[in-house]
Amino acid sequence: MNRARHIAIIMDGNGRWAQQRGMQRIKGHEKGAEVVRHITTFCANHDEVEVLTLYAFSTENWKRPKMEVDFLMRLLDNWLQKELPTYQKERVRFEVIGDISKFSKKLQERINLTRELTKNNTKLTQVLALNYGGRDEIIRACKRAKEANAPIDEANFEAFFDAQIGEVDMLIRTGGEKRISNFLLWRIAYAELFFTDTLWPDFTPEELASLIDEFKKRHRRFGGI
Ligand code: IPE
Ligand code: IPE
Ligand code: MG
Secondary structure (H helix, E strand, O other), X not given: OOOOOEEEEEOOOHHHHHHHOOOOHHHHHHHHHHHHXXXXXXXXXXXXXXXXXXXXXXXXXXXXXXXHHHHHHHHHHHHHHHHHHHHXXXXXXXXXXXXXXXXXXXXHHHHHHHHHHOOOOOOEEEEEEOOEOHHHHHHHHHHHHHHOOOOOOHHHHHHHOOXXXXXXXXXXXXXXXXXXXXXXOHHHOOOEEEEOOOOXXXXXXXXXXXXXXXXXHOOOOOOOO
16 A cells, blocks of 8 residues: 655645635735644644645745735744644644745744754654745755765765655645646655645645545556556
């Protein structure tokens, strides 16, 4: 049976969710943040899931209006502060991939503090992809390997990535689009892909559970027969 050790999610559809309700896009991001808590708690209490990687802000999302970008940065800061008790209660370790040096000093401090305070939690590693691009991370890994003067092969390359979280088993995208949008390029080589029309603010642990059931039934061949 397939084991859903690492689940990665492209949390898409917040803006459309809000617009469908005649609200500003940022209201969708607020609702989406609540869903992150429910999905994280579900994964922390699931026997198989060890890593949950969530795409929260891409290297391309800076193209959005300043007001939306500023809102997302504030939301992240407040959210990390507010959710600390949940991380501790559910014993979730917080980790980040992406180039956070482009964020404000205050937000970087909040991110590093959350990482530090949760580093001994063992039920789940929740990885937020922040100012993340799959290409960007591969380039960073190449630079680190070069600096270390290390020989590169497929097995040791991951050691130079932003975090050692391993291959993705299930990649889920909500919001109906069928694309990768520069997420985790290296680690999804043999991931099973799932696309749902559900907008992220409407996504539930029940839907995730049914996707995991479908994943269990798939025949992963990894190039074999
Ligand atoms: C995903 O939802 C969240 C982020 C990119 C921060 P969107 O904001 O892309 O929502 P849609 O795709 O416009 O509905
Ligand atoms: C991908 O969603 C990024 C995140 C969910 C953070 P986008 O909404 O930015 O992707 P595109 O523009 O539809 O490809
Ligand atoms: Mg989108």
